[in-house]
Amino acid sequence: MESSSSTIPVIDLRGSDELQVQHQLVEACKEWGCFRLINHGVPLPLMHQMKGVVRSLLDLPAHVKARNVDVIAGSGYVPPNKDNPLYEALGLYDVASPSAVDAFCSQLGASPGEREAIECYSRAVHGVVREVAEKLGESMGVKKDEMEEWPWPCQFRINKYNFTHQTLASSASGVCTHTDSGFLTLLQEDDCVGGLEVMHKSSASFVAIHPSPGTFLINLGDIAAAWSNGIFYNVKHRVQCKEAAVRVSIALFLLGPKEAPVEPPPQILDSNNAQPRLYAPFTYEDYRKLRLSTGLRAGEALQLLRLDHAPAAAPPPPPPPTT
Ligand SMILES: O=C(O)CCC(=O)C(=O)O
Numbered sequence: 001m002e003s004s005s006s007t008i009p010v011i012d013l014r015g016s017d018e019l020q021v022q023h024q025l026v027e028a029c030k031e032w033g034c035f036r037l038i039n040h041g042v043p044l045p046l047m048h049q050m051k052g053v054v055r056s057l058l059d060l061p062a063h064v065k066a067r068n069v070d071v072i073a074g075s076g077y078v079p080p081n082k083d084n085p086l087y088e089a090l091g092l093y094d095v096a097s098p099s100a101v102d103a104f105c106s107q108l109g110a111s112p113g114e115r116e117a118i119e120c121y122s123r124a125v126h127g128v129v130r131e132v133a134e135k136l137g138e139s140m141g142v143k144k145d146e147m148e149e150w151p152w153p154c155q156f157r158i159n160k161y162n163f164t165h166q167t168l169a170s171s172a173s174g175v176c177t178h179t180d181s182g183f184l185t186l187l188q189e190d191d192c193v194g195g196l197e198v199m200h201k202s203s204a205s206f207v208a209i210h211p212s213p214g215t216f217l218i219n220l221g222d223i224a225a226a227w228s229n230g231i232f233y234n235v236k237h238r239v240q241c242k243e244a245a246v247r248v249s250i251a252l253f254l255l256g257p258k259e260a261p262v263e264p265p266p267q268i269l270d271s272n273n274a275q276p277r278l279y280a281p282f283t284y285e286d287y288r289k290l291r292l293s294t295g296l297r298a299g300e301a302l303q304l305l306r307l308d309h310a311p312a313a314a315p316p317p318p319p320p321p322t323t
C-alpha cells in the first residue's frame, strides 16, 4: 500500500473556541480516526521522566517482567512472540485503581522515584483521556452523565521495540497492522525513533507519523466505531522498523463500559441523518474475547457483529441414515 503525503489533524485541547474544538474533533474522528493533541496540560518534565522509567522497567530481566501477570486477558507482560518478535510490553489494569498501580510497581520492584513517576503520570494521562472522551461525547450531543458506567476502565501499557541494524535491513515489522479494541487510546510515542503509521480512511494508504515530543497521539478504536454507529473511524495502524534503535512508547487505552452493552446513544441513533443501527449490542468484555479467540485484530471482529453481516454458510445436512 502506498504512503500518502497528507498529515493528521492537530487539536488544541484547551482551544478558546469550544465549538470549533468540538467540530475539529468530530471531523478528525470521522476522516482519520486519530489526531495529534497539543496543549494537554501534562508537564513536559513528567513526560520525559516517565520515558526514562519505561526504559528501565523494560530492561528488567525476563523473569521479573513475567511477574506482571494479566488482570484481564492480555493486560500483563507480553513477551516477544511469533507475530511481533521485536516487540514486548508491560501493562496495568485498571489505571484508576490505586491498588492496581501499587501492584504493578511492586511486581516490577519499582524504586520510590519510579513509583512516584508512574503514579503522577498515570493520574495525569487518565485525566487527559477522560477530558478528550468527554469533549468528544459533547460534540455528539452526549453529556458525561449520560454515558453508561462512565468513567470507563483504562488499561496502561508500556511498549518496547528491539530494532537493530539487522531488523532494519530486513524491513521487519514492530507491531502488525491492527486497530485498538477500546474507545480511544492516548499514546506518547518515542521522542526520536519513528515507525508508527496510520491508515488514512479515504485513501486507504498508510501515513507515517513523525515523532512530536511533548504531544500525544489520540487513536480511536473499535468501541468508538460501534458507539458512534459507524460515524467514527477505528484507525488501522502499525509500527515499522525504520531505524536501528530501540523505540519505546506509552499507551493509555480507555476501553469501554465495564458491564453495560456498547450501543450508540439515542442522540446519535435519532439524529436526522442517522443511518440504521449497524451493530448488535455487545459488552466490551465479550468483544475483547472475540478478538482474542478469532485472532481478528484489525477491526474485522467488529464486522462479525454487524446486523447486516451474512452468517457463514450453514454446514451441509448430515448424510441420510443408511438403515
Ligand atoms: O508504539 C506505538 O507507537 C503504537 C503502539 C500501539 O499501537 C499499541 O500499543 O496499540
Ligand SMILES: [Fe+2]
Binding pocket: 178, 179, 180, 237
Ligand atoms: Fe495500537
